[in-house]
Amino acid sequence: MEQIKIIEIKKSVFAENDKDADALRQELKSRGVFLLNLMSAPGSGKTTTLIKTINLLKDMLRIAVMEADIDSDVDAVKIKEATGIQSIQLHTGGMCHLDAEMTRQGLDNLDLKDVDLVILENVGNLVCPAEFDTGSACNAMILSVPEGHDKPLKYPLMFSVCDLVVINKMDVAPYFDFDLDKCKEYIHMRNPKARVIPICAKTGEGVESFAEWLQKQVIDWKN
Amino acid sequence: MEQIKIIEIKKSVFAENDKDADALRQELKSRGVFLLNLMSAPGSGKTTTLIKTINLLKDMLRIAVMEADIDSDVDAVKIKEATGIQSIQLHTGGMCHLDAEMTRQGLDNLDLKDVDLVILENVGNLVCPAEFDTGSACNAMILSVPEGHDKPLKYPLMFSVCDLVVINKMDVAPYFDFDLDKCKEYIHMRNPKARVIPICAKTGEGVESFAEWLQKQVIDWKN
Numbered sequence A, B: 001m002e003q004i005k006i007i008e009i010k011k012s013v014f015a016e017n018d019k020d021a022d023a024l025r026q027e028l029k030s031r032g033v034f035l036l037n038l039m040s041a042p043g044s045g046k047t048t049t050l051i052k053t054i055n056l057l058k059d060m061l062r063i064a065v066m067e068a069d070i071d072s073d074v075d076a077v078k079i080k081e082a083t084g085i086q087s088i089q090l091h092t093g094g095m096c097h098l099d100a101e102m103t104r105q106g107l108d109n110l111d112l113k114d115v116d117l118v119i120l121e122n123v124g125n126l127v128c129p130a131e132f133d134t135g136s137a138c139n140a141m142i143l144s145v146p147e148g149h150d151k152p153l154k155y156p157l158m159f160s161v162c163d164l165v166v167i168n169k170m171d172v173a174p175y176f177d178f179d180l181d182k183c184k185e186y187i188h189m190r191n192p193k194a195r196v197i198p199i200c201a202k203t204g205e206g207v208e209s210f211a212e213w214l215q216k217q218v219i220d221w222k223n
Helices: A003-033 A046-057 A076-085 A099-106 A156-161 A168-174 A182-192 A207-222 B002-029 B046-057 B074-081 B100-108 B154-159 B171-176 B180-190 B207-222
Strands: A033-040 A063-071 A086-091 A118-121 A138-144 A162-168 A195-198 B034-040 B063-069 B086-091 B119-121 B138-144 B162-170 B195-198
Touching: A003 A099, A033 A046, A033 A207, A033 B138, A046 A063, A046 A076, A046 A118, A046 A195, A063 A076, A063 A099, A063 A156, A076 A099, A076 A118, A076 B138, A076 B180, A086 A099, A086 A168, A086 B171, A099 A118, A118 B046, A138 A156, A138 B180, A156 A182, A156 B119, A162 A182, A162 A207, A168 B034, A182 A195, B002 B100, B034 B207, B046 B074, B046 B119, B063 B074, B074 B086, B086 B100, B100 B119, B138 B207, B162 B207, B180 B195
Parallel strands: A033 A118, A033 A138, A063 A086, A063 A118, A138 A162, A162 A195, B034 B119, B034 B138, B063 B086, B063 B119, B138 B162, B162 B195
Antiparallel strands: none
16 A cells, blocks of 8 residues: 555656646747756766767857756866856755756756757766656767666666667777667667767767757757 | 655655665574675676676575666576576666665565575666665675766765775776776765775676675674
8 A cells, every 4th residue: 555655646746747847848948948858877978978069069059058966066167167158066965866846946047048058967867867857858868888788678768768869988899898789779679769879978979960960959949 | 845745755765664674684684694785877787796706606605686677687687697596687667776675575586595695786876776775784886987986976875875885897997087096085985984896897807805895794794
């Protein structure tokens, strides 16, 4: 009986969040702001990827970043220093994900007047963030080579809610048993429409493809 | 007001779980079974580390393994094939962690009569599993070099609840900006007593130290 109670609470949390997320998405749409929810496991290279991507796009798009972490502000500082764009840190107070209300609180702390694109770097976690709609126009994720090509088998929801899977750290593929074809096959089992872009954020290889994809999403959203 | 409600629910879930976990721990103690809760981010090399460790210990200790994942059974199959020991897969049904009740359900599916050590490979996640006491005698975690040395700053609770941090994939350290001394310093900021053991599960280097540490824990627990 107790287990049933917990499930009901969870459901009501999800339903409430879905409503908040839809409202936030519509509001952002009417203001011409594209919100990207970027997810990954810890240490996949989200911040490095973002720095390279923002530097490619910042002359074409007005960009702001929200870095979510349980603690520390290392990522927001890094982004600000390396790109010069608006960047804030969200502390989740121990929470393993962001929901739409927490995302809204973050957005309230940004000056959105002249912003086309807000990138939300979600908490490093392949499970919980996939369950909560943040109100984003689009979900994307980064999987890094050292994590292994079998991750879509183990974290099905994450791969099924993402429109794009960036595969990072391709430069170290020779040192790991990582099969890119198998990885793509597993990703497409979860989400046949997912776009897959292999990159190396460290050297910058492939980052242009990610930047082009992102620019296209923002332009389509605004029109 | 709604936020307060959610916090209360969370608290009551934690309190209930702590009680269940203590009861399970006492029961296992009286049966002479040591439960190790092994946590990490996705793709840190838990399964490879376990295979090497079990093969070093299986003539000295009677070992069983429970592999927790949201989906798939690749890890349980791998462990069974590579070590020959009792190995079962727990599917969490989308849940991001194991609690004491789920752990008990797993243990009920093992034959514990002649077992000294049960290793629980928790869901790959640096956030939620740290919040739920599984009833284990001991928590340990694996951090892998590609994840970066700053992880104790970002995932404070995980590092503070673990008695041991195994640092895996030391062989690829030259290809990543990983500072072992800094990592140890950050770990000890979170947990001054944590033991840190660098290994490379792929080559086997350092695994003996982990095996020795584990064997000592089991012997101390049984006496």
